[in-house]
Amino acid sequence: MKTVLITGANKGIGFETAKQLAQLGYFVYLGSREKIKGLEAIKELKASGISNVSWIQIDVTDIHSVQQAKQELETSIGALDVLINNAGIAGEQPQSMSAGKMENLRKVFETNFFGAVQTTQQFIPLLKKSDEPVIINVSSELGSLTLHNSTQNPNYGIYDAYSSSKTALNAFTVLLANEMRNTNFKINSVSPGYTATDLNQHQGTQTVEQGAKYIVNIATSGKDIVTGQFFREDQIPW
Structure with a gap:
């Protein structure tokens, strides 16, 4: 039975992702x-x-806390097959880049970017023991520089700290995937889309079932999926 660790999995998209993967036969650590x-x-x-x-x-x-979790899993399982860096916060709004509070920007990055990086670094040795290790960084279209540069985003000035943290997370995906390009790792960013969760006060236009499905599809694709890409239903431009 393949094993999965999902951070921030007690509610929302993380919880639903855990549910769907467990229903597919994975053993899931929430x-x-x-x-x-x-x-x-x-x-x-x-x-x-x-x-x-x-x-x-x-x-x-x-x-x-991350190191303790790693040590706990190492005593329970021989390998970790899938790591889903889902834990994230929206931060206080508004988040204007010209006037937003620096402490808010740092707080958002601490969870959304630095948290994902240090969690991944700690669990890579356990992932290397898997035949088909998968790392998924749960991102957002708000992290796409191409979309920001080509569309009039209604969230400008509202989610700028959150958006930039997801851009940084996407950069981490690309750099790590390139570093691991000669291995069997599959490392990708996945956006669940505008899903109704606590993160957006349940204003999203789709259900958690719909949002989690995009993550589950990439997590279960195995050798059929490319690495170092940004997905939802299809690929999203960086």
């Missing part, structure tokens, strides 16, 4: 910062008949 919320998520899944799930405490902004 990562969350808070024990109560994590165990509640596990309880909900098990109540629906899904037993191949477990909770693991991980705060991606705390290197000691």
Whole structure:
């Protein structure tokens, strides 16, 4: 049975992604910062008949928490097949680049970018033990420089900190995929689209079931998928 770790998986897209992957036969570790919320998520899944799930405490902004989670998994599994860096925050709005608060920008980057990088670095040794290791960085179309440069985005000045953190995350995807190009790693950014979650006060235009499906499709594609790309239904321009 293949194993998956999803950060920020106690709710929203992370929770739904865990549910869909577990239903496909993967053993899924739901990562969350808070024990109560994590165990509640596990309880909900098990109540629906899904037993191949477990909770693991991980705060991606705390290197000691990430290292402890890695050590815990190393004692339980021989290899990690899929890492999904899903944990993310929107930050306080508005987020104008000309006048936004620096502390807010740093806070958003701490979770959305630095958290994903240090989590990935810690788990790469365990991923290398997999025959088909997959890393998915959950991104957003708001991280696409091409789309920002070619469209009149209504979110300018509102989600600038969030958008730039996802652009940085996309850069991490490209650079890491290039570094691992001669290995069996598949490393990609995936956007779930404008999905109704706590991140946007449930204003998104699609369900978590729809958003998670894009992530699940890439996570389960195995050797059939390319690496170092940006996906939703199809490829998104960088």
